[in-house]
Amino acid sequence: MKHGVTVIIAGTLITAAVALAGGLPARHPSYVELGDRKPVCSDCHEDEKDPILFKRYNHTPLFLEEHKRLARMRPDVCELCHRQESCQDCHATRTELKPSVKRQVQTYKRSPHRGDYITRHRLDARIDPARCYRCHGNPRRSASCRRCH
Amino acid sequence: MKKRKTVPILLAGFVAAAPVSPATAADVTIRSETIARGYERDSATESNLVALPLYEYLSVAYEDPEGSGLSLHAGGWGRKNLGDEAVFADNETGELLYGYLDLRRGSLLARVGRQDIFSGPASEAIDGARIAYRWRGYDLAGFAGLPVALEGDGIDGDYVWGGRMAFSPAAEIYAAVSYKYVESNGHRDSEDAAADLRWDLPRGMTFTGRSTYSLKSKGFSGHDLELALPLQENDIRAGFERISYEDFFAADDKTAAPFRYLKDSGGSLNIFRATISRGSEELEAGAALRYYDHSDASRDSFYGGVTVSWHGDGLTQTGAEAGRMESDDSRNSFTLLRLFTYFDQLETGILPVSLSADLVYALYDERINNEDYSLFLSAGAGAKLMQEALEVRVSIGYSVDPYYSHDLTSMINATWRWQKNGEVEE
Numbered sequence A: 001m002k003h004g005v006t007v008i009i010a011g012t013l014i015t016a017a018v019a020l021a022g023g024l025p026a027r028h029p030s031y032v033e034l035g036d037r038k039p040v041c042s043d044c045h046e047d048e049k050d051p052i053l054f055k056r057y058n059h060t061p062l063f064l065e066e067h068k069r070l071a072r073m074r075p076d077v078c079e080l081c082h083r084q085e086s087c088q089d090c091h092a093t094r095t096e097l098k099p100s101v102k103r104q105v106q107t108y109k110r111s112p113h114r115g116d117y118i119t120r121h122r123l124d125a126r127i128d129p130a131r132c133y134r135c136h137g138n139p140r141r142s143a144s145c146r147r148c149h
Numbered sequence B: 001m002k003k004r005k006t007v008p009i010l011l012a013g014f015v016a017a018a019p020v021s022p023a024t025a026a027d028v029t030i031r032s033e034t035i036a037r038g039y040e041r042d043s044a045t046e047s048n049l050v051a052l053p054l055y056e057y058l059s060v061a062y063e064d065p066e067g068s069g070l071s072l073h074a075g076g077w078g079r080k081n082l083g084d085e086a087v088f089a090d091n092e093t094g095e096l097l098y099g100y101l102d103l104r105r106g107s108l109l110a111r112v113g114r115q116d117i118f119s120g121p122a123s124e125a126i127d128g129a130r131i132a133y134r135w136r137g138y139d140l141a142g143f144a145g146l147p148v149a150l151e152g153d154g155i156d157g158d159y160v161w162g163g164r165m166a167f168s169p170a171a172e173i174y175a176a177v178s179y180k181y182v183e184s185n186g187h188r189d190s191e192d193a194a195a196d197l198r199w200d201l202p203r204g205m206t207f208t209g210r211s212t213y214s215l216k217s218k219g220f221s222g223h224d225l226e227l228a229l230p231l232q233e234n235d236i237r238a239g240f241e242r243i244s245y246e247d248f249f250a251a252d253d254k255t256a257a258p259f260r261y262l263k264d265s266g267g268s269l270n271i272f273r274a275t276i277s278r279g280s281e282e283l284e285a286g287a288a289l290r291y292y293d294h295s296d297a298s299r300d301s302f303y304g305g306v307t308v309s310w311h312g313d314g315l316t317q318t319g320a321e322a323g324r325m326e327s328d329d330s331r332n333s334f335t336l337l338r339l340f341t342y343f344d345q346l347e348t349g350i351l352p353v354s355l356s357a358d359l360v361y362a363l364y365d366e367r368i369n370n371e372d373y374s375l376f377l378s379a380g381a382g383a384k385l386m387q388e389a390l391e392v393r394v395s396i397g398y399s400v401d402p403y404y405s406h407d408l409t410s411m412i413n414a415t416w417r418w419q420k421n422g423e424v425e426e
Helices: A002-016 A063-073 A082-090 A119-129 A129-136 B007-016 B148-153
Strands: B024-039 B048-049 B055-064 B072-083 B093-105 B108-119 B122-135 B138-147 B159-170 B175-186 B187-200 B204-214 B219-231 B234-244 B268-279 B283-294 B301-311 B317-327 B332-345 B352-366 B371-385 B388-399 B406-422
Touching: A063 B108, A063 B187, A063 B204, A082 B072, A082 B093, A119 A129, A119 B317, A119 B332, A119 B352, B055 B219, B108 B138, B108 B159, B122 B148, B122 B159, B122 B175, B122 B268, B234 B388
Parallel strands: none
Antiparallel strands: B024 B048, B024 B055, B024 B406, B055 B072, B072 B093, B093 B108, B108 B122, B122 B138, B138 B159, B159 B175, B175 B187, B187 B204, B204 B219, B219 B234, B234 B268, B268 B283, B283 B301, B301 B317, B317 B332, B332 B352, B352 B371, B371 B388, B388 B406
């Protein structure tokens, strides 16, 4: 409980603070129609002198593999268009449904677990166990491992 | 076990301190996704148990983008099984995944509540607070709270905190240092520091790198370096990743069994990778190569894969992926093929429908449970109703693989979205 009180005080102080400077906007301007398709950020943000190199955020065919590096470096850029709800679609490892099941119909979305991953995970894990551990390493997230292991 | 009361307390504290803003345009969004599944499973003692889980994923967002900078976001899930309860045994039946208040004022971001932290060495869900602030070219961020992942054995003696400071010593360089500390039951669970760098080079090339150091085991747990080279319409990347098992993995009683022995194995893994991708309005293609260099040479492996997809109107897409994993240990070698299609809003004369199909085929070099392949097929259809506020999708899946001789699953998914844009009444 002591920690909770500490955090309440911190939150109160934060909320009371006023800071005004030129950061990123909270949301991508709504007057720009992003559409349903995967965005190509550099179609509009083409200035390579921009402090944020938006070209790196283009949702290329292999963006699924790339996005972790960008999200850890500048999560505020991701949040221009995505809220944590978007992350939870795949990274909610505290749920039962794996993303490839929950999004089975949305076949245009890539997912590392599509198909029979129960069999394939043994092979992937022997080759690169760190990739599994990043999501399934901690006690809550490894609940799905413990059922069999 | 103590019940977690922190989230509502934090939310109450934050709301109490939030400045009262005049009435402005407000956005309220409620999204409900109800999923009903049906399939059969065997348990250790019983066969042909029927699973009929009914899931509800509910999320709420309130945003006031033109006014106070305050927004509220919450989402969670719950499950009720209408079939044999033994299928789910002791599984959790629901959870609040996130629930936080956001305050944005210029370059200040303050967030309080249950939230995910992706920053430097941190990839955590916490009940706590995060503040980020841009000051004279410095991006400063800090977080503190209770680690959600460790609440299973009680929350006494648990906490997590960390931060990140990024800066640009030159226009083309963006560098950061970050830190994370996790305490579990009064003991240090993990303590990591990381440094990352983005360096914009001539000809549009970009170098990014990140190194993470475990202050607990006193060694580098990982390095990840990448060079991006744009070449005309192609995006080419070459990368290297190194993982030291002793410093990367944990080996306490909370660690899942498959990972527990890795820490003491003294192993390491180097991954060399190269990707190329290009895209246009109609066609996208990519290729990836990865070489896995293990300290245990018998596990060295090479992966090569390609993906190509054709795009039509909206989300319409048809594509294929193919890959081959070639390992020195033939148990790990396999060939993978995926074909998929999605037709968005096809006109049928009654109402537009979406159709989808998926095929995933894996061929294993060594038999697993006397089978050398897995085949998964799915087909689905969906329609949007009520001015697109409600989307209903039905799908079936069928798998033949080393674990299931014939596994048929069905799913109905109803997603309802309600949004209100208007004036808030004081």
